[in-house]
Structure formats: C-alpha cells, structure tokens
Amino acid sequence: MKKENFLWSSVKSGLLGGVIAIFICLVGMTEVFSKRDVIEGVITLGQFVLLATSVVAGFIASRRTINLLGPNQPLPALTAGLVAGLVTGLLVGLLIVSIGDSAEPALRTIFLNASPSLYQLLTFEKGAGNLWIMPTVGAISGLLGAGYLLLAEMFRRTINRALLVMVFMALFSNLFRVIFINQGMEGFAKFIFGQTGLTIPGTLIFFFGVILISLFWNSRGKQIQSSVAKLPKGGQLALRGTTIALIAIVALGLPQASGPFIAQVIVTVALFILMGLGLNITLGFAGLLDLGFVAFYAIGAYTVGLLTSYGEFGMQHISFWVAVPIAVIVAMGAGFVLGLPVLGVRGDYLAIATLGFGEIVRLLAGSDFLLPYFGGPQGIIGIQKPCIGILEPFVKIDVPRICNGYEMGKPQDIYYIAVASALLIAFVAWRLRESRLGRAWMAIREDEDVAEALGINLIQTKLLAYMLGAAMAGLGGAIFATLIGSIFATSMQLLVSINVVSLIIVGGMGSIPGVIVGSIALIGLPELLREVSEFRYLLYGITLIIMMLAKPEGLWPSQATLRELHHSEIETDVKA
Amino acid sequence: MASILTANKVTKRFGGLTAVNAVDFEIPEKAIVSIIGPNGAGKTTFFNCITGFGKCDEGEILFEGTPIQRLRPDQITKLGISRTYQNIRLFADMSALENILVGQHVFLKAPWFESVLGLPNVIKEEKNALAEAQRLLNFVDLKGKGDMLARNLPYGAQRRLEIARALATKPKLLLLDEPSAGMNPRETEDLTAFIRRLRDELGITILLIEHHMRVVMGISENITVLDYGEKIAEGTPAQIQSNPRVIEAYLGRGAATEGMATAHERFTKKAG
Numbered sequence: 024m025k026k027e028n029f030l031w032s033s034v035k036s037g038l039l040g041g042v043i044a045i046f047i048c049l050v051g052m053t054e055v056f057s058k059r060d061v062i063e064g065v066i067t068l069g070q071f072v073l074l075a076t077s078v079v080a081g082f083i084a085s086r087r088t089i090n091l092l093g094p095n096q097p098l099p100a101l102t103a104g105l106v107a108g109l110v111t112g113l114l115v116g117l118l119i120v121s122i123g124d125s126a127e128p129a130l131r132t133i134f135l136n137a138s139p140s141l142y143q144l145l146t147f148e149k150g151a152g153n154l155w156i157m158p159t160v161g162a163i164s165g166l167l168g169a170g171y172l173l174l175a176e177m178f179r180r181t182i183n184r185a186l187l188v189m190v191f192m193a194l195f196s197n198l199f200r201v202i203f204i205n206q207g208m209e210g211f212a213k214f215i216f217g218q219t220g221l222t223i224p225g226t227l228i229f230f231f232g233v234i235l236i237s238l239f240w241n242s243r244g245k246q247i248q249s250s251v252a253k254l255p256k257g258g259q260l261a262l263r264g265t266t267i268a269l270i271a272i273v274a275l276g277l278p279q280a281s282g283p284f285i286a287q288v289i290v291t292v293a294l295f296i297l298m299g300l301g302l303n304i305t306l307g308f309a310g311l312l313d314l315g316f317v318a319f320y321a322i323g324a325y326t327v328g329l330l331t332s333y334g335e336f337g338m339q340h341i342s343f344w345v346a347v348p349i350a351v352i353v354a355m356g357a358g359f360v361l362g363l364p365v366l367g368v369r370g371d372y373l374a375i376a377t378l379g380f381g382e383i384v385r386l387l388a389g390s391d392f393l394l395p396y397f398g399g400p401q402g403i404i405g406i407q408k409p410c411i412g413i414l415e416p417f418v419k420i421d422v423p424r425i426c427n428g429y430e431m432g433k434p435q436d437i438y439y440i441a442v443a444s445a446l447l448i449a450f451v452a453w454r455l456r457e458s459r460l461g462r463a464w465m466a467i468r469e470d471e472d473v474a475e476a477l478g479i480n481l482i483q484t485k486l487l488a489y490m491l492g493a494a495m496a497g498l499g500g501a502i503f504a505t506l507i508g509s510i511f512a513t514s515m516q517l518l519v520s521i522n523v524v525s526l527i528i529v530g531g532m533g534s535i536p537g538v539i540v541g542s543i544a545l546i547g548l549p550e551l552l553r554e555v556s557e558f559r560y561l562l563y564g565i566t567l568i569i570m571m572l573a574k575p576e577g578l579w580p581s582q583a584t585l586r587e588l589h590h591s592e593i594e595t596d597v598k599a
Numbered sequence: 600m601a602s603i604l605t606a607n608k609v610t611k612r613f614g615g616l617t618a619v620n621a622v623d624f625e626i627p628e629k630a631i632v633s634i635i636g637p638n639g640a641g642k643t644t645f646f647n648c649i650t651g652f653g654k655c656d657e658g659e660i661l662f663e664g665t666p667i668q669r670l671r672p673d674q675i676t677k678l679g680i681s682r683t684y685q686n687i688r689l690f691a692d693m694s695a696l697e698n699i700l701v702g703q704h705v706f707l708k709a710p711w712f713e714s715v716l717g718l719p720n721v722i723k724e725e726k727n728a729l730a731e732a733q734r735l736l737n738f739v740d741l742k743g744k745g746d747m748l749a750r751n752l753p754y755g756a757q758r759r760l761e762i763a764r765a766l767a768t769k770p771k772l773l774l775l776d777e778p779s780a781g782m783n784p785r786e787t788e789d790l791t792a793f794i795r796r797l798r799d800e801l802g803i804t805i806l807l808i809e810h811h812m813r814v815v816m817g818i819s820e821n822i823t824v825l826d827y828g829e830k831i832a833e834g835t836p837a838q839i840q841s842n843p844r845v846i847e848a849y850l851g852r853g854a855a856t857e858g859m860a861t862a863h864e865r866f867t868k869k870a871g
Contacts, residue, residue, distance in 0.1 A: 451715050454714055454715040454716075454717065455711060455714065455715060457714075458709065458711060458714030458715070458721075459700075459704060459707040459709060459714065459725075459728075460711045460714065462693075462697060462700055462701050462704070463701065463704055465690070465693060465697075465701075466690055466693070466701045466704075469690040469691065469692060469693065470688055470690060472652065472672075472688075473684070473688045473690070474690075474701070475671070475672040475673050476650060476651075476652065476672045476673070476676060476681075476682060477673075477676060477681075477701055477702050477704060477705075477764065477767075477768060478673045478676035478677055478702075478704050478705035478768055479673055479701070479704050480671075480673050481671075481673070487711065491711070
C-alpha cells in the first residue's frame with residue numbers, strides 16, 4: 024500500500040480540527056465560555072477551548088506523521104503540527120469572514136450564534152484588520168501540540184498534570200475564593216483567585232508548583248514510598264490514621280466553610296452516588312439493564328413525602344428517621360414488583376420493559392387519577408425536616424412540627440446525612456460483591472444458563488439484585504425529598520435514569536469507586552460550572568463517545584473489567 | 600446393580616423435528632456410561648433433558664427414584680447432577696478460583712445481610728469454601744493458577760477447570776459433553792485416566808458424550824447409540840463394535856476404533 028503523504032494527512036487533521044472549532048463557535052460555546060477566564064486578563068475559557076482544538080489537531084497530525092515516517096523525525100513532525108494548526112486557524116478565519124462585520128450577519132438567519140459579539144471575540148475586538156491573527160495563533164498552537172508530542176513521556180505527564188490542575192483551579196476559582204474569604208483569608212484569596220478565573224500569580228503558582236512537585240516525586244518518589252514501607256507496623260497505622268483523620272476533618276468541615284451552594288452540590292452528587300451504587304448492583308454486577316431506575320428514587324421520595332409532610336397530603340406526620348427505613352423497604356418492595364414480571368426477559372427487551380416501568384411510576388405519581396393521594400402535578404410540599412431531638416406532636420395541616428433540639432434544615436445539614444449514607448451504602452455494595460451473592464450475580468452476568476446449572480436460583484438471585492438496587496435508590500430519593508422539602512413528579516424524568524446509566528459507564532461498569540468518580544464527573548462538575556450546564560448534554564454525549572473509544576473500561580474500572588478489555592494485550596505481553 | 604438414573608420414553612421435539620424419540624435409558628450406580636451417535640443424533644438434547652436445560656415433552660426421568668423432568672436446572676443440580684459443556688462455558692472473566700466458588704454456591708448458606716455484616720459464621724464459611732476450591736484446583740492439576748482469569752487459561756486447563764467447577768457441586772452423577780474435543784492424543788489419554796479416577800476415587804457416576812472412539816471404547820462399561828433421536832443399540836463396547844445396526848448406520852465398514860471424522864464421513868457419503 025502506498026504511504027500517505029504526511030502533509031496531506033496533516034491538512035486532513037487540520038480540517039477536522041477546524042470543523043470542530045467552527046462547531047464550537049456556532050453552538051454558542053465560545054461566546055458563553057468567554058465570560059469565564061482561565062487566567063484573568065490573559066485568556067478566556069472560550070479562547071482556551073478554541074486553542075485546544077488547534078493544539079489537539081497539531082498533536083494528532085504530528086503523531087500520524089511519526090506513524091507514517093517513523094520516529095526520530097522531529098522536523099516533519101513539527102511541520103505537520105504547524106500545517107494542521109494553520110488549517111484549523113484558517114477555517115476559523117473563514118468563519119470570521121463569513122460572519123462579516125455587519126450588525127446583523129446574514130449567517131445568523133441559520134446559525135443563531137453567529138452574532139456580532141462572536142465576531143468581536145474571534146477577531147480580538149479589532150475587526151477585519153486582525154484576520155491574520157487566527158491562522159497565526161492556530162499555527163503556533165499546532166506547533167505547540169506537535170512539540171508536546173516530541174517531549175519525553177515523563178515531561179509530558181508532568182505538563183499534563185500541571186495543565187489539568189491549572190484548568191481545574193481556574194474553573195473553580197470563584198468557589199475557592201469564596202471558601203478562603205469565608206475563612207478570613209481575603210488577601211490570600213484575592214491574590215490567587217480572581218472573580219472569573221485565576222490571577223496571573225495564581226496561575227504561575229499552580230502551574231509551576233505542580234511541575235516542581237511532579238519532578239520531585241519523579242526523582243524521590245520511590246525512595247519515599249520505600250521508606251514508608253519500611254516503617255514499623257505501628258508507624259504505618261499511624262500514617263494511615265492521620266490521612267483518614269485529615270480527610271474526615273475536611274469532609275466534616277467542608278459544608279460549613281463553603282456555604283449552602285457547594286453543600287447542595289455535594290448532596291446531589293451523593294444522591295447520584297446512591298442511585299449509581301444501586302444500579303451498579305443490577306447492571307454492573309448482575310448485568311440486568313434497568314432504564315427506569317428513577318422509579319425507585321421516586322418511590323423513596325414519595326414515601327418519605329407522604330409519611331412526613333405536614334402539608335395537605337401528609338398521611339402520618341412521622342419523623343424523618345422513622346420514615347427513611349420505611350421508604351427503603353417500600354422501594355425494595357417496588358424492586359420486587361418490577362423484578363417479578365421481567366424475570367424471564369433478557370437483554371434489549373429488559374431495557375424496554377424497565378423503561379416502561381419508570382415512565383409508569385412517573386406518570387401515575389403526577390396523574391389526576393391519583394391526585395387525592397399524591398397531589399398530582401402540584402406534588403407534595405411541606406416535608407418535615409429531620410430533627411435531632413424531640414419532635415412536638417403534629418397540630419394541624421400546614422404547620423410544621425416543632426423540633427425541640429436541632430433541626431437539620433439547611434443543605435449543610437443534609438450534607439452529613441447524604442455523605443454518611445453514600446459511604447455506608449458503598450461499604451454495603453463492596454461487601455455484597457465479595458459475598459456468595461456477589462459471585463452469583465457475576466455468574467449470571469457472564470452466563471445465565473450455566474449459572475443456573477450450577478445450582479444458582481435465578482429467580483431468587485435476580486430478584487435480590489432488583490430489590491437491593493432499588494433499596495439504595497430509594498434511600499437516595501428519601502434524602503432528596505427532605506433536602507428539597509417538596510417533591511414533584513416532573514423531577515423524576517427519564518433523563519435521571521439515563522444520567523445514572525451514563526455515570527456508571529463513565530465511571531466503570533461494576534466498579535464501586537467508579538460510581539463515585541462518575542457521579543463527580545457527570546453530576547458534580549456540571550452543577551458547579553454554570554456556563555457548562557447549558558451544554559451539559561452535548562458534553563455528556565461527547566464524553567460518552569470519547570470514553571467508549573479511548574477508555575471503554577471507565578475512569579476507575581473494576582479489576583475484572585480491566586482484565587476483560589485488555590486480556591488480548593496481556594496475552595501478547597505474556598508471549599512477548 | 601441399582602440404577603442411579605432411569606429415563607422412560609423420553610421425547611423432545613423442536614417444532615416438527617423429533618430430536619429425541621421415546622428413548623429408554625438407564626445408568627447403573629458408579630458406572631461409566633457413554634452415549635454415541637453421529638452429529639445431530641440428539642445426544643446433547645438428551646443431556647439437556649436430564650439437566651433441565653430443555654424440558655422433555657414426554658416421558659419420565661428418575662434420579663435416585665425422584666422424578667426430575669419438571670424441575671429447574673438449579674434444583675436438579677442440588678439433587679446431585681452436574682455437567683460440562685461441549686463448547687467450554689466457563690465464566691470467562693472471573694478467575695479460576697471464582698469459577699469454582701460459584702460451583703459451591705449450593706453449599707453456602709449465608710444470607711446477604713449476614714455477608715454485609717461480616718458475621719463470624721460467614722467468614723468461616725467463606726474460608727472453608729476457599730480451601731475447598733483450592734483443593735479442587737489441585738485435584739485437576741491447576742495448582743497456583745487460581746488467580747488467572749478463566750479465559751487466559753490454556754485450552755486443556757479450561758476443560759479441567761470446567762470439570763472442577765462441576766465437581767464443586769458435589770455431584771453423584773457427572774455428565775461430560777465431549778470432554779476430549781480438541782485435545783491431542785496425549786491429552787486424551789490423560790483425560791481418560793482422569794475420568795476413571797473420578798469414578799474410582801470419588802465414586803461419581805459418569806455419563807459421557809464422546810466422538811473419540813478410543814476414549815469411548817476404552818472406558819465405557821456400557822454404550823448407548825442414538826441415531827436420528829432413536830436408540831438403535833445398547834451394550835458393552837464389544838457388543839456395540841459387533842452390532843450390525845451400529846456398524847451399518849454409524850461406524851461404517853471400518854474398524855470401530857478409528858477416528859470419528861473418517862467414520863462419519865463415510866456415513867454421510869453413504870447417506871448421500
């Protein structure tokens with residue numbers, strides 16, 4: 024086969040990068056992201072994302088060149104990066120020209136986001152005279168991408184870390200700023216964190232700080248690790264104890280330091296962790312795809328709502344602490360009810376059947392038919408907050424029971440309940456996986472017929488998977504109800520189920536830490552980044568596709584999945 | 600000798616095709632018995648009827664006097680019947696040890712909440728199960744391979760692991776579906792000795808489906824021949840080898856000890 028010309032291949036990479044850059048501009052991402060800075064006064068997030076496309080294009084182009092021409096050819100590799108970056112920049116330039124300098128660009132009749140302000144952004148607010156800037160910037164960043172590839176692995180990893188930390192800090196700079204200002208460290212906070220991004224000194228501190236730490240670890244890490252390993256047993260225990268204590272102190276103090284917003288975000292993440300752990304049992308362990316998982320969440324939430332509400336639909340007016348176990352048991356029962364009819368259903372059909380179940384629960388809860396019980400579209404309001412102490416007896420509707428003691432009304436209080444539950448359930452899930460039941464689930468996932476022939480009762484085992492998974496989601500729903508103080512059928516959308524499935528896939532199917540990582544990545548980050556939440560599902564889709572292509576085992580895979588997906592590599596390693 | 604398994608007029612149909620037609624069959628206790636027959640003769644279907652994989656349409660199967668034809672596979676396993684598969688069906692992405700542990704499922708009693716709490720009896724049970732799994736692993740010559748994924752084991756080891764997994768259910772009757780498929784003569788010889796050991800040392804009754812005539816004739820005490828779902832002969836290896844119906848319908852004119860491939864080729868040629 025004739026080898027492709029490396030220049031042509033770089034042009035292709037550049038064209039691809041340019042198309043992606045134009046796409047980013049036209050969906051409005053550039054404009055929205057430009058309200059955020061990465062480094063205050065130097066580069067905005069919008070510019071950063073655009074630059075990233077040409078850097079990546081340059082990187083890919085030079086990697087292809089190395090594949091074509093072989094290693095140790097720095098010149099063609101750099102040229103390839105330059106060409107790809109240039110082409111990317113030229114395409115963006117083309118976009119600038121086609122938007123034009125008018126107040127109402129013609130392109131805007133189709134692409135709403137091709138606005139004059141985008142034009143201003145792309146030309147760095149200098150108008151048509153600055154058209155040369157984009158291709159130049161593109162070419163330089165393409166060159167950077169290529170140069171990055173030529174670096175030694177160790178340096179690349181160091182730079183990766185430094186960039187990652189820097190961007191992370193920049194994205195969350197106003198959060199950190201608030202936290203530090205709350206702690207009375209205003210001067211320090213303002214020195215490093217700006218309103219919308221990092222300050223220049225802050226950037227330098229993080230970027231070079233990480234590089235220094237990395238380099239230090241590269242040279243001395245092994246030594247430190249071995250000296251830790253050499254410590255006497257008591258010393259190691261003490262070290263571990265200190266680490267755990269530190270983490271505990273941060274976890275306990277965090278909501279007080281950060282205020283209600285962050286606490287609420289963490290609670291949301293914890294609730295999705297609960298749901299994720301539940302679905303991880305049915306889907307990750309037992310291999311039963313459930314697309315209506317939100318139903319159990321809804322059932323947990325409605326149970327707590329009906330049992331504790333002091334509003335119109337409250338039935339028992341009991342305390343939150345009594346209602347939660349009941350909600351978990353009711354959700355378990357719902358898992359049983361769902362499990363029974365779909366026992367014999369496999370694969371795709373199972374997904375459809377469970378999808379239907381989720382929708383039925385949502386529609387019933389919000390229906391006029393059951394309005395006298397569940398409040399229909401109005402939902403259930405006035406859910407009693409948890410109380411540490413003695414609750415006064417219920418007096419009348421719409422009057423909350425008075426709490427003699429501490430009422431856990433704020434998100435910062437619910438935080439403790441949610442995080443403690445998530446930790447508890449993670450422990451339960453871990454123990455289940457290691458038990459005979461966990462092995463039976465995995466056997467069913469691998470080969471249902473053989474599992475049955477080995478004496479595993481499919482009915483019992485599958486039902487237990489549904490019930491335990493449902494119980495965990497039910498617990499999440501129960502906490503959700505008390506966090507919000509009211510529940511509506513409309514918040515139990517199919518999208519929630521899809522979110523849970525996605526976070527399991529991104530985190531790593533069947534992996535418990537994976538669920539936690541997945542929840543933070545897919546639920547926590549978009550909540551914190553208001554600008555991003557507009558493009559949440561676009562980014563979801565992209566993340567899922569990239570994950571499936573590049574890291575199908577997930578961010579934090581379970582040991583077994585890792586082996587499963589890379590067994591061919593291991594085999595070749597053994598042979599080699 | 601008392602029989603451990605008796606099949607009376609077992610019939611299985613797939614639509615219009617009668618895969619197994621009114622087969623009577625008996626396995627004496629602690630015997631090694633084989634079923635042979637050309638491809639598509641209904642051997643595996645008959646196996647599936649016994650193990651509950653596919654319920655038979657008519658007839659009765661008694662295991663130690665208990666009718667089992669309506670039971671689920673897991674219930675049949677609990678009574679003491681276990682099997683291996685023609686195309687190896689291990690839990691490929693679980694370790695060798697885990698595969699055997701799944702086989703012990705029947706004997707582990709800890710309910711899930713006790714496992715979560717980690718009660719002492721659960722810990723003891725798991726420890727015993729692990730020791731037993733380790734013992735079985737050694738028994739099939741896979742010592743030290745416990746942590747390997749089943750799929751990464753060599754072919755012969757996978758076959759042996761599948762047998763170990765079946766043994767973990769402590770069967771009284773073990774059904775082996777073409778255990779020597781894909782093995783070289785040396786491995787086949789080892790397997791024959793191994794099967795004999797299972798019967799002699801563990802007292803397990805063995806029912807074998809096999810194409811390898813050397814294995815069949817070498818270890819079977821009794822052979823049943825199926826053809827187009829019907830039993831056409833039954834008897835000792837010597838009787839089968841000299842049975843004119845078998846020779847005509849199945850083995851052809853050649854020696855009974857020659858490989859299945861050639862015999863079957865001749866058979867199909869004749870039929871065509």
